[in-house]
Amino acid sequence: MTILHVDMDAFYASVEQRDRPELRGKPVIVGGSPTGRGVVSTASYEARKFGVHSAMPTSQALRLCPQAILVRTRMSHYVDVSKRIRDIFNRYTPEVEPLSLDEAFLNVSGCEQLFGTAEKIGRAIKESIWNELNLVASVGVAPNKFLAKLASDLEKPDGFTVIASDRILSTLAPLPISRLWGVGKVTERRFATAQLSTFGDLQRLTVEQSRHLLGNAGEHFWGLARGIDKRRVVSDRQAKSISNETTFPVDIDCADVLQAWLLELTEQVCCRLRTHDQLGRTVQLKLRYSDFHTITRSCSVDSPTDSTDVVWQVAQKLLREAMPTRQLAVRLLGVGITNLDTARPQQLTLFNDEGEPKQVATAQIDSTLDAIRQQFGRSAMRRASLVQHQVDLKRGS
Incomplete structure (x- = not known):
């Protein structure tokens, strides 16, 4: 196999700096409120020089870099930009495995006769992302997924690294x-x-x-x-789930930070579901602790859904039930939806079902929130149930 790993550099922050030229060259933090449970989604490289990193409480990030400009997360907008990046990938290979909105594995084995060597394909993709979207990607080229991901990180930002089979x-x-x-x-x-x-x-x-x-x-x-990794690239056509996970720069032992990051991941997953017109029935939680022990928990809902609120309620329940079993800090947190189905119009029942108006209203709320957040940022509107949950956390309930 010949694998590419394409990783967008400081993706959310780079999109904001691209869209707002006055932010270019300045320390930018994309994330939640500077008070309460807000966390950093990502930070520009100008902010990272001060020690700011993702998953850090926003209040702490602003203490480290008080001159930073805080920008609210625009998840729907980042999903749209991510789709345009995926369109570029698909010109070269159908074997694309997205890891999140800002990174993916590509299997270009067998594509060389059409587009040249894997290195040439990687450089063409990197150049297209810059020319068409004015964004910078780091690219790793290697015989397997682990090596490709490692390669893309070796010369960040704006990196391009090839690990040849005979030099592993x-x-x-x-x-x-x-x-x-x-x-x-x-x-x-x-x-x-x-x-x-x-x-x-x-x-x-x-x-x-x-x-x-x-x-x-x-x-x-x-x-x-030794560079051994037998995992294969699993494309969307083969995937049976939509998930997002993050490996924290430092292990997290604060329940509030984990809750806030869980909400962030849930928003991403459900926004991707709605964008691709898919529904899912089973919510999965993944935790990897500081000793590398990994656990997964899952729970199914009564009917397929793309509702952020429904998935969030299940995800936080799974997190509460999983955490007491371990006392170690968390290295990785992930949320996924399985048992997927294509979203399609639903036939209402002949007799009134009290749940139907609520389902319709929830779907309308989600689509409205996606549009508002794309324009004004993720914190512009919040569900009352999530606000109440934050109040409960502050009260210690």
């Missing part, structure tokens, strides 16, 4: 162990205790030694240090 071990050897996919602060300390600081250190171990030192995750890390 030598390319990886000097990299710090923190670049291994899934390594958080706790796992990094375990590596340090075992005097492992680079990929090369781990490459010199046997798989048995790695298991002994690192437990259940030892074999996983041993394989990644």
Whole structure:
């Protein structure tokens, strides 16, 4: 296989700087309210110099960078821009696996006869995104998904890196162990205790030694240090779910921050459902803790839905039930919808169903909120149920 990983640089912030030229070159924070439970969705590279990063409470980010300009999230707008980026991908290959609005894997194996080498395809995609959308992408080219994602991150921002099949071990050897996919602060300390600081250190171990030192995750890390990853690109045509997840720059142990980020992910997933005219029946929650232990929880609703409020109520219930089982900080949080179906007109019942007016009203609210947030930002309008939930959290209930 030949895989590309395309990752938009500071996507939300870059879109805002593109749309508002007065923001260019300035520290921009895209996220929630500076008070309460607002969190940073993303920050421009000018703001990142001050230590600002995604998932950080907005209030903390503004203390680190008081001159930053806070911009409300416009999720519907970012979805539209993401669709235009996807259109560019689809010119070169139908095998596109979106990870979120701002990054995707592309399998370009077999496309070389039409468009040239994988490197040439990657550069063409990067150039098209800049020429047509005035946005910058970093691109990694490699034999598998892990290496492609790693490559796209090596020279950010505006990076382009190729990891050739015959140079995998030598390319990886000097990299710090923190670049291994899934390594958080706790796992990094375990590596340090075992005097492992680079990929090369781990490459010199046997798989048995790695298991002994690192437990259940030892074999996983041993394989990644050698560039081994057998996962395939799963395109939308094959996908059976729509999901978004984020790996936090630092492990999160604050329930309020997790709740706020959960809402952010839920908004993204449901907006994508509505954009693609799809409904889903099962809500899934994914948590990865600082020790790399991962759990998933799911719950199905009575009928397929694309309602943010319905999915949010289920997602936060799953989070409340999952958290007490573990005391470790959270490394990764994800929300997904499975059992998908194409949205289509629904036949109302002959006799009045008290639930039908509410369903119609909820759908109208969602579409109206999408339009308002696209124009004025995510915080311009909020559902009363979510506001009440925030009040309850502040009261400690």
